[in-house]
Amino acid sequence: MALPNLVLIAFFTYRPLFVNMYYSTLDWTLGSMDATVVGLGNYIEFFTSGDAPAVLGATAIFTAATVGGSMVLGLLVAVALNQKVPGRTIARSAVFAPYVLSGVGVGMVWLFIFDPVYGALAWMLRGVGLASPQWINNPNLALAMVIIVYVWKNLGYCAVVYLAGLQSMPRDVLEAAALDGAGALRRFWFISFPLLSPTTFFLLITTLLSSLQAFDIIKIMAPTGNGTGTLIFESYLQAFGAYNRAGYSAAISVVLFVLLLVMTGLQLRFVERKVHYA
Template sequence: MDKSIPLGRTKRHASARARREAWVFLALALPNIVLIAFFTYRPLLLNMYYSTLDWTLGSMDAVVVGLGNYVEFFTSGDAEEVLSITAIFTVATVGGALVLGLLVALVLNKKVPGATLARSAVFAPYVLSGVGVGLVWLFIFDPVYGALSWVLRGIGLASPQWINDPNLALVMLIIVYVWKNLGYCAVVYLAGLQSLPKDVMEAASLDGAGAFRRFWLVSFPLLSPTTFFLLITSLLSSLQAFDIIKIMTPTGNGTGTLIFEAYLQAFGAYNRAGYSAAISVVLFVVLLAMTGMQLRFVERKVHYS
């Protein structure tokens, strides 16, 4: 007796199963899709619309100016200053956190007493509130009452005007932001170092490679996926840094990155919501372009095996 299942019935069962799986997927994913659309894409589209308006925050009237806000931003001289500050801050903070984080990870990778406590201490600043970090470091850098000025006076030196000097204010922010984020880079790099294949490292050692050559020619290339991940996440984080900048330099003073300039234009003395929205769109385009370039070009140099 032939007990084989007819082909048509098999296809119907497969089709019914596929429909059930599709409904289950839709039921699980739809709430998240709705929330993302409402709280992410809807504000993004509204912000793009607001960027075409000459609108004062709080006013009931707005005038459509099209691309006028963008033209004003790129022709008034604001763009050169803001983009320069953003580039300097981003490159310095990302590069500093990656380099120092890798060096700290190499130290923490040693099996010595107290290593766990040291790892926790290094990572702690990353999870602290940016407002709290900014307030503490604002006291440290205070040219009159700060801890740093007290140390400098003890060796006969005057404290620089960190807060009042636009150039030093940016340096101050870079130092604080690197200090806060290097623990994150160090922990991620440490995880990467501990996952390196031991047989490869032992083979390099048997071939006579010293510690530096083993790191530069073996370990560092194998860490390229970790570096690539940190490069993207740190870059996006630095471009969106706000809390520490707001606390330490509330009026800008040479620290007006794109996101902070957008805040100052909307909620500072100008109340120019439309112009602020245009700057926010520029920031969005920069974030999108930087991420796309990294995925397109930088990932080619990543070794996943």
């Protein structure tokens, strides 16, 4: 009964994976009928080139900032939305709404906001006599720009998942702590937060995988890279940009795959030890 599904998974998931690994050993131009086997040449070229530190550094900064920012802000928003206040249902919907929006649409709207000449933010700053930062032209600011937008789009997902974890907590434990004189902050730090460890572990894995594969917002807001060249975006530029190097792009994709595999394995091996499931 499972055989048809296993065949589909093997054909559409694992076959492209191994084919891409094979392509990574070729010096091949996309669409060309000829290719030269170079073995590990593409990998050696990537790690010995001057672009590797910039690409890996941008990937590390973007991933750490988006994962940390989304989870921390999502937890704070979830705590706020867990309070019994009027309009909390509407607030929950509003917080989650950006997550379901198209990344292309989100990128275009925020690009209008950050545009240093015609953007809404530049207009507001000019109103108080200040010049707008060159968000698009400055590589450091461009990376900060896409991080801000990506966190804004995805913190709703973290907030909703954390909110579900908060609402599923045993009330008797929190009430007992309150009767013993524990304040709200103490109850959260020593009871609620440890009980949220399975939720935190789940979000850590899912947001990490999502951030390392983030593409649409970066493509719209910084189409040429300009300091935002993460691994997946660099792979795209190499294959479909001006370089047209499909084999080299495949090698970068394999590097990203190995990175994802190692980081997920480390989380399952070490982080899960600190998770309290009961």
